[in-house]
Structure formats: C-alpha cells, structure tokens
Amino acid sequence: MTILTTVARTMADVALASPTSPPDPFPMLTPYLPYAPLAGVIVAGVSLVVAILALRSSRGSRKIAARALLLSETADERTRHPIVASLLDGEERIAATGDRRIEVRVLVRNPASVPNTLEMIELRVSYTVAGRATTMLVALSATQRPDALSSPLVLGAASSMSGWCGFDLPATLSSGWVIEDYDLAGLDVHGNAVEVPRLVLRRIR
Numbered sequence: 001m002t003i004l005t006t007v008a009r010t011m012a013d014v015a016l017a018s019p020t021s022p023p024d025p026f027p028m029l030t031p032y033l034p035y036a037p038l039a040g041v042i043v044a045g046v047s048l049v050v051a052i053l054a055l056r057s058s059r060g061s062r063k064i065a066a067r068a069l070l071l072s073e074t075a076d077e078r079t080r081h082p083i084v085a086s087l088l089d090g091e092e093r094i095a096a097t098g099d100r101r102i103e104v105r106v107l108v109r110n111p112a113s114v115p116n117t118l119e120m121i122e123l124r125v126s127y128t129v130a131g132r133a134t135t136m137l138v139a140l141s142a143t144q145r146p147d148a149l150s151s152p153l154v155l156g157a158a159s160s161m162s163g164w165c166g167f168d169l170p171a172t173l174s175s176g177w178v179i180e181d182y183d184l185a186g187l188d189v190h191g192n193a194v195e196v197p198r199l200v201l202r203r204i205r
Helices: 002-017 030-080
Strands: 084-094 100-110 116-129 132-139 153-155 159-169 178-188 193-196 202-204
Touching: 084 178, 084 193, 100 116, 100 153, 100 178, 100 193, 116 159, 132 159, 153 159
Parallel strands: 084 202
Antiparallel strands: 084 100, 100 159, 116 132, 116 153, 116 178, 178 193
C-alpha cells in the first residue's frame, strides 16, 4: 500500500512539474501563420483598388445621367416652344389654262432656346369633287422670288426668318374641283406640326 501511494504521488508531482500545452485547434493553418501580415496587406490593396473603380464608375454614371437630363430638357424645350409660322402675304394666280400658282410669304419663328429645323413645307388643299370633301398635299416648288424659302429650313435658337413659298396646282389635276381652303402645313425634325390655316390670298387672273 505504501509503495502504491508513493508511486501515485511521484506521478502527480511529475504532472505538475511538466504541464502539457493545449492542442492546436487549427493545425493545418500553423505553417501559414508567418504570412499573415502579407495577406493583410494584399487584402487592403485589393479593397483600395475596388474602391477606386467604384468611385470612377460612380462619376461615369453621374456624367451619363447629366447628359441624359440635358437631352431630355432640350427635347422638352422644343416641345414646349415649337416653331411658329404666320402669313405675311399671299396670292393665287390662275392661268387661262386653269393652272394655279400659289405663292405665300411667311414668317417662321423658333422661340426655343435651342436650334430647330423645319424639315418639310407643303400646301394642303381642301376641296370637294362630285360632292365629296377631301384634301391633298402639294409639294414645295421653286419660285423666282429673291427671298424664297426652301426645306429643310434651319433655324437657330430664338431666331426667325421670312420668305416666299411657291406651289403649283395644274389644271389636269384640279379639274372639276371646288377648292374650299388652302393651309400651309409643315413638320420640324422632331415631328411637331407647324401650320398656317386658311390662307387669305389675292386672286390674280
């Protein structure tokens, strides 16, 4: 009994004199611990690069948004302030053959703060034939007037222009017609209508 007691005490003393270290919870990571500071530097560098790219992308997005807003405001300006035309003078010459020549002097204004273009200018003829009402568009033709207008007609911001527009209506086309009205009809490059309704013309035979 005494011997066993002595051995137990001896083993206990040895255990107290040589405590064992706790086991490593991540033994596979132990060889890489010396590289931990370098990994931290790499992660920080990658984060910085990502932040710079995000900042550049944000600036680019803001520029695109600003450009889109400017284009929208420009289109809105043209819609709110379309081209306006008004009649200054006009005449209808009827030849012995029945051919008609219509010439009108108009003032065309662009009240918008951005340029615009009158892309098309036509004469709309309202008439009845055999008791049936209908309309026809006559294309712009050349005129000998020195201040003739032509299409497309480019107008600067807040600008105006005046001149003559000529249209030919041959008798072979208008035979049997009862002409009711002449209207000046046009379109700008954005599809907005420009009109001078019911032209008042001097009739010259």
